[in-house]
Amino acid sequence: MISTEFLKEKALWARKETLNIHRLAPETRLASSLSDVEIFVVLYYGGILKFDPKNPSWEERDRFIISKGHGAISLYPILADLGFFDKSELAKVGQAGSFLGGIPDTMIPGFETINGALGHGLGVACGTAIALKIKKSDSKVFVLMGDGELFEGAVWEAIMFAGHHKLNNLILIIDNNKISMLDYCRNIVDLSPLEEKFKIFGWETGVIDGHNMESVYNSLKNLKEKKSDKPEVLIADTIKGKGVPQLENDVLCHIKSLKEEEITKAIGELK
Amino acid sequence: MNSAQSKTMRDAFIEAIYEKMRENERIFFLSADFGSPALDKLREDFEDRFINVGIAEQNLINVSVGLALEGNIVYAYAIAPFITMRDYEQIRQSLAISSQVRPVNVNLIGVGAGLSYDVSGPTHHCMEDISVMRLLPNFTVFSPSDRLLAKKFIDYSINVRMPKYLRFDSKALPEIYDNINDLKIEEGFYELVKGKKVCLVSTGFMTHRALKAAKELQDVGVVDVFMLKPVNEKLLLETLKEYAYIITIEEGFIGNGGLDALISKVILDNQLNIKLKRMGFNDKYVFELGGRDYLHKLNNLDEEAIIKAIKDFAV
Numbered sequence: 388m389i390s391t392e393f394l395k396e397k398a399l400w401a402r403k404e405t406l407n408i409h410r411l412a413p414e415t416r417l418a419s420s421l422s423d424v425e426i427f428v429v430l431y432y433g434g435i436l437k438f439d440p441k442n443p444s445w446e447e448r449d450r451f452i453i454s455k456g457h458g459a460i461s462l463y464p465i466l467a468d469l470g471f472f473d474k475s476e477l478a479k480v481g482q483a484g485s486f487l488g489g490i491p492d493t494m495i496p497g498f499e500t501i502n503g504a505l506g507h508g509l510g511v512a513c514g515t516a517i518a519l520k521i522k523k524s525d526s527k528v529f530v531l532m533g534d535g536e537l538f539e540g541a542v543w544e545a546i547m548f549a550g551h552h553k554l555n556n557l558i559l560i561i562d563n564n565k566i567s568m569l570d571y572c573r574n575i576v577d578l579s580p581l582e583e584k585f586k587i588f589g590w591e592t593g594v595i596d597g598h599n600m601e602s603v604y605n606s607l608k609n610l611k612e613k614k615s616d617k618p619e620v621l622i623a624d625t626i627k628g629k630g631v632p633q634l635e636n637d638v639l640c641h642i643k644s645l646k647e648e649e650i651t652k653a654i655g656e657l658k
Numbered sequence: 659m660n661s662a663q664s665k666t667m668r669d670a671f672i673e674a675i676y677e678k679m680r681e682n683e684r685i686f687f688l689s690a691d692f693g694s695p696a697l698d699k700l701r702e703d704f705e706d707r708f709i710n711v712g713i714a715e716q717n718l719i720n721v722s723v724g725l726a727l728e729g730n731i732v733y734a735y736a737i738a739p740f741i742t743m744r745d746y747e748q749i750r751q752s753l754a755i756s757s758q759v760r761p762v763n764v765n766l767i768g769v770g771a772g773l774s775y776d777v778s779g780p781t782h783h784c785m786e787d788i789s790v791m792r793l794l795p796n797f798t799v800f801s802p803s804d805r806l807l808a809k810k811f812i813d814y815s816i817n818v819r820m821p822k823y824l825r826f827d828s829k830a831l832p833e834i835y836d837n838i839n840d841l842k843i844e845e846g847f848y849e850l851v852k853g854k855k856v857c858l859v860s861t862g863f864m865t866h867r868a869l870k871a872a873k874e875l876q877d878v879g880v881v882d883v884f885m886l887k888p889v890n891e892k893l894l895l896e897t898l899k900e901y902a903y904i905i906t907i908e909e910g911f912i913g914n915g916g917l918d919a920l921i922s923k924v925i926l927d928n929q930l931n932i933k934l935k936r937m938g939f940n941d942k943y944v945f946e947l948g949g950r951d952y953l954h955k956l957n958n959l960d961e962e963a964i965i966k967a968i969k970d971f972a973v
Binding site: 492493494499500501502503504507509510511512513514515516517518519521522540541544545547548 | 720750751756
């Protein structure tokens with residue numbers, strides 16, 4: 388059993404590191420990378436994902452496809468901390484010669500796919516899930532998607548497909564931060580009732596508070612161990628820009644860059 | 659040249675895939691609800707490795723990529739304009755861009771090159787595929803002119819672990835290559851008729867028109883380009899520099915990156931003293947109805963128009 392206190396400390400640290408990266412590379416999508424921190428922390432430090440930092444393409448690893456590519460800046464410090472690459476790389480994000488860009492790509496050890504354009508990850512994960520089943524592999528496929536991505540039609544092709552093929556080795560986590568680039572998702576095209584939509588497409592569903600470490604940990608652990616005959620989706624209700632009050636209350640936080648002094652202040656206020 | 663009608667390129671190629679699937683368990687065939695007589699047997703005998711994703715080309719590409727990332731060889735099959743353009747972003751991000759770092763073997767089989775779906779109208783005509791697919795780095799673009807060449811591509815499709823687009827005609831065409839065993843796919847083209855001053859350079863169905871037109875005249879060469887990317891430019895240069903006049907003929911839009919661009923590049927890069935004329939479709943879709951011969955006549959792409967072009971251009 389992993390202590391949730393340890394996981395909470397890791398989340399606090401990851402947010403701080405994410406803000407430090409943003410200081411170096413102001414074009415990084417900060418708010419999107421703060422809503423999914425607990426999810427990353429639990430997956431990597433909570434014993435959920437199987438991985439080998441020294442061999443990122445280890446055959447027995449769980450596949451983790453991050454469909455909301457821009458929101459994975461907070462994963463950089465985690466991957467460095469675990470040894471996927473050297474920690475000194477974190478001081479070079481977005482700089483000439485670095486492989487850590489504003490949007491992650493497959494040059495980075497530990498990233499399975501490139502997802503600058505949204506709405507592709509789940510379909511790719513469906514193919515991977517079938518391949519693993521045919522190999523009779525125990526590995527699972529995890530996908531992280533933003534709720535705004537659900538506006539992409541191709542996502543629904545994949546949701547239908549996964550349900551139809553009963554891809555029970557596929558676990559989708561939705562970082563449901565409820566804000567797209569220009570507005571709240573509900574004002575653009577209302578996605579609710581989201582859980583019911585997945586249910587009628589043949590998925591097992593769960594809804595949690597994506598910032599409550601106990602909930603995130605228990606739900607993911609349960610999903611990983613549970614035997615179901617359906618693909619599973621965990622809708623994690625989150626706050627875009629979580630931890631930085633200046634972002635949390637701003638519907639336009641997606642493209643917001645913080646100034647030097649704002650970052651220092653935000654780090655000081657993190658809890 | 660054997661003028662007898664034979665089976666379609668897709669049936670010849672799918673039969674070759676079928677044979678390979680018997681010995682290689684890593685081969686998958688995905689369709690966007692698109693069939694062919696040869697596919698029926700494959701669907702039945704390999705039901706675990708045949709997936710119909712439905713009329714969902716975007717998912718067709720993504721599922722193919724997921725399978726291929728696990729080391730499988732994937733064939734994805736749909737109508738040419740839809741498999742190239744409905745899912746262009748999936749192709750760009752998860753095949754063209756991704757393969758530069760992590761190569762995957764996905765073969766997109768598009769059926770219905772040019773006007774092969776003649777009476778189905780402009781949505782089913784495919785005039786852009788050569789340009790849009792050649793544009794993508796890390797892609798191979800294969801455009802055979804007969805079913806023997808299509809079938810010959812099977813080993814290349816398995817051995818070269820990169821994304822590819824296979825541009826097939828939907829109609830059964832006469833066989834051109836009676837020397838298919840000696841032909842090398844990597845060379846990318848073949849000089850079917852050696853001429854003296856004028857050379858017709860064509861791809862796919864238009865090679866059949868070029869051959870007929872050349873037959874009516876003396877000393878007109880015909881070069882069939884079946885690999886539109888990558889191009890063996892050095893070898894192509896050796897062949898083309900023997901001519902003073904070249905006419906490119908393609909069933910696609912000209913002046914926008916098609917076969918004509920490929921040949922222009924070879925001429926320009928090597929400062930060749932060759933006059934070039936381009937035949938194909940101008941910047942307009944074809945709404946007129948009729949068979950392929952009729953539509954070609956309307957657009958100055960029938961044999962008569964080609965013969966006239968040679969006479970006007972090179973005499």
